[in-house]
Amino acid sequence: MTVAIGLVCANGVVVASDSMSTSGGIAQKGQKLNALANLPIVWTGSGSVYVIEDVAVKLKELDDIAGRESALRNAFVKPDFDAVRANLGRYVREAMAACYTAATPGQQMLQGPGGEQRHPFASDFLLLGYGDKGPYFLEVSHDGQLNWHHAERFYAVGSGGEFASVAHALMAHYLEGEPLPVDLGLDVAYRTIATTIEVSSQWVGFPVQLAVADKDGARVLESDDVERVKEAVQSWIKVEADTLRRPALKQPLEEPPSLEEESPGPPKSKKKR
Numbered sequence: 001m002t003v004a005i006g007l008v009c010a011n012g013v014v015v016a017s018d019s020m021s022t023s024g025g026i027a028q029k030g031q032k033l034n035a036l037a038n039l040p041i042v043w044t045g046s047g048s049v050y051v052i053e054d055v056a057v058k059l060k061e062l063d064d065i066a067g068r069e070s071a072l073r074n075a076f077v078k079p080d081f082d083a084v085r086a087n088l089g090r091y092v093r094e095a096m097a098a099c100y101t102a103a104t105p106g107q108q109m110l111q112g113p114g115g116e117q118r119h120p121f122a123s124d125f126l127l128l129g130y131g132d133k134g135p136y137f138l139e140v141s142h143d144g145q146l147n148w149h150h151a152e153r154f155y156a157v158g159s160g161g162e163f164a165s166v167a168h169a170l171m172a173h174y175l176e177g178e179p180l181p182v183d184l185g186l187d188v189a190y191r192t193i194a195t196t197i198e199v200s201s202q203w204v205g206f207p208v209q210l211a212v213a214d215k216d217g218a219r220v221l222e223s224d225d226v227e228r229v230k231e232a233v234q235s236w237i238k239v240e241a242d243t244l245r246r247p248a249l250k251q252p253l254e255e256p257p258s259l260e261e262e263s264p265g266p267p268k269s270k271k272k273r
Helices: 049-068 069-078 080-102 163-172 182-199 221-242
Strands: 003-009 012-017 020-023 026-029 031-034 041-046 123-133 135-139 147-149 154-158 209-214 216-222
Touching: 003 041, 003 135, 003 163, 003 182, 012 031, 012 041, 012 123, 012 135, 012 182, 026 069, 031 049, 031 154, 031 209, 041 049, 041 209, 041 216, 049 069, 049 080, 069 080, 069 123, 069 182, 080 123, 080 135, 080 147, 123 154, 123 209, 163 182, 182 209, 182 221, 209 221
Parallel strands: none
Antiparallel strands: 003 012, 003 154, 012 209, 020 026, 031 041, 041 123, 123 135, 135 147, 209 216
C-alpha cells in the first residue's frame, strides 16, 4: 500500500511517497515515484502494483510520442490544460480499464475508506507537471474520475492518505498565502509523509521518496538529496520546539503603563534669576 501526496509550489511541483509495497503478507521496499523523460511531469500511483505497472507502460508510450511530436510536447510545456487532461486521462484510464476488465470473474469487491465498494484492483494516480505558464495537478481516481487539484495545491492518496491530510492540516499555516518555493515545499512534503509513516500502524514505511518538476524538467531525487531535505526538516522541527519553549512566551503580558506614567508632562520653564 502507499501514502502519496502532491504539492503545488511557486516555481514547480512536488510529489512525495513512502517506500513500502506488499506482496501477500510480505512487505518490501519499492520505487513509487516516476518522472517522464520528455514531458515535465512527475507521477505516482496507489493501489494494485499490476495496474500501476500497466499505467507506467502507457505513460511511457505517451512520453515517447511527445519526444517525436513537438505539438504534443508543447501542449504540456505551454500548458494547454484541456490537452493535458485529455491525454493523461486517456492513457491512464485505458490501462486501468484493461486491468479492471482482466480481473477474474467473481472477484470480491473491497470496502473503501468511506465505506464505498471498490474494485479489487482499484488504483489512484497523481500526475503533476510544470509548464511555461505554471503548474498543473491532475488526479485520476480509482473510478476513472479526472480531478484538477492545482487550485487547492495539495492532495493525498493511499492507505495513509487520511493521515497525510491531517499532517498537512497541522502545517496549513505554512501554506497559506503565496505558494512556497520548491525547496521549502520539499520540506513540507517530506515532513507530511514522515509524520504519516510514524503514526500509521501498518502498510507504509520509510524511506521517504521525493520528486520534482520545474523549469529544469522532471526528476526523482536521489537518496543524498532526500537526506539533505531530511536534515533540513529536523532543523525545522528543532526550531519549532525551541520557539515553543522560550520563557518569554510563557510569561503573561505586562499591564500597559497608565497615562500619568506614560506622559512626562509639559517641559518646565528655565527662568534665570
